[in-house]
Amino acid sequence: MAVTLHGYHYSVYLRIARMVLAEKGVAYDRVEVNPFAQDMPESYLKLHPFRRVPTLVDDGFVLYETGAITRYIDDAFAGPALQPLAARERARMAQIISMIDSYGYIPLVRQVFAQRVFGPRLGRSTDEDLIRTGIDGASRFLTALEDLAARERRADGGGPLAGGAVSLADLHLAPMVAYFTAAPEGHSLMRNYPRLSAWWAFMRNRPGLSDTDPGLPG
Ligand SMILES: N[C@@H](CCC(=O)N[C@@H](CS)C(=O)NCC(=O)O)C(=O)O
Structure with missing residues (x-):
């Protein structure tokens, strides 16, 4: 191999x-x-x-x-195409991936999930200030994503983030939302975003997500 x-x-x-x-x-x-x-x-x-x-x-x-x-x-590699061909959809995919790296990862994963869920499993104390900072950052990030999803004007409000099929943008975001929503604060914040909630209901059952679930320590 x-x-x-x-x-x-x-x-x-x-x-x-x-x-x-x-x-x-x-x-x-x-x-x-x-x-x-x-x-x-x-x-x-x-x-x-x-x-x-x-x-x-x-x-x-x-x-x-x-x-x-x-x-x-x-x-x-062969297999289903994971990048849209149309210029604007492809650009949107690239934009969302960059947004996730620049504005999503730290608040969702390092500040909220790591402080509320992961660290305590390892016996570490929780920094509540960092969680508050993370929720602020996550709100800004999720609001921007919800606005982009609104521009797609899908009837059901959910579906892929860029183009008509699951793309690299959806696969970049899903593991971070899986961690974020494992924290009670993350779970309840997501409810403020109807389109992203519909997207998450659609993505969370993807076989690739459950097959790669690392679980939690302890
Ligand atoms: N820009 C890198 C970021 C990767 C990254 O931050 N990975 C984390 C684990 S999820 C890591 O290696 N962290 C180690 C550290 O922060 O020292 C990429 O896109 O691959």
């Missing part, structure tokens, strides 16, 4: 890449790497100088940055 994915099983970014591989039906090997560990293997740092996960290796071709990895998987 030529494809290897290096990453930490709790990582949302690893899960995004795994979901895309699942959607495309690509078989791969997994190598567990914990980016938060002190003793990251030297061999991994040669693949990813920024000490993050995931990294994909396809027959000697090394690629890090999840947005690049998922586009590569879609372009290089």
